[in-house]
Amino acid sequence: MTSPFDVTIEVAEVLSAEPFPEARKPELVKLTLDCGDRELQSAAQLGYHHDVDDLVGRQVLCVTDLGTVNIAGFESQALTVGVPGDDGNPVLVTPDKQVPLGGELY
Template sequence: MHLNHDPAAPPAEAIAFDDFLKVDIRVGTIIQVEPFPEARKPSLKLWIDFGAGLGVKKSSAQIAALYEGELLLGRQVAAVVNFPPRQIGKMLSEVLTLGFADEQGRVVLFSPDRPVPDGSRLF
């Protein structure tokens, strides 16, 4: 599947509301960040705390073009938590951290505009 990052692109194919409910998008707090120089695109390794229900999950995020590791600590981000884990280089990425492409195609993280409890689900 190819994702279209063009903001002028038409919407994707319509889905049923039940299909949307199958995608489990949660918020968590970044508690650890490491460089990921082995990745093909500028990436960072993230450890995200999703609270008592899910715990800490790892994610490879193509965000190194705009973000520095230490500045991300304590930041809340949104992620899909119910995809199967994916091997990315030597790292097993357990969640898909969400973002939007800016004008240059760099990933801008998607996060709530106010603090919410870790593990909160998007609805």
């Protein structure tokens, strides 16, 4: 199905999550994402509301075609999608049930 957006937003599963102490922002987390047909890395601003151990195995939405950004020596290949929580800090956008990996938002 063709997306009406100018970017591709896909479902991915978090394979690994770890703190990112080298980054200037302490709330950044290093993620490895399974998009179904490939793995991508993401530096996600999730440290405010999410424990890294609780992220593994979760499905998330991520923008996959913005290109690569180098953050403190880490190649971030996808933008994990979040919305502001009550305190203004990012909260993950996730499907409300398990769906196939790589599925595109439309």
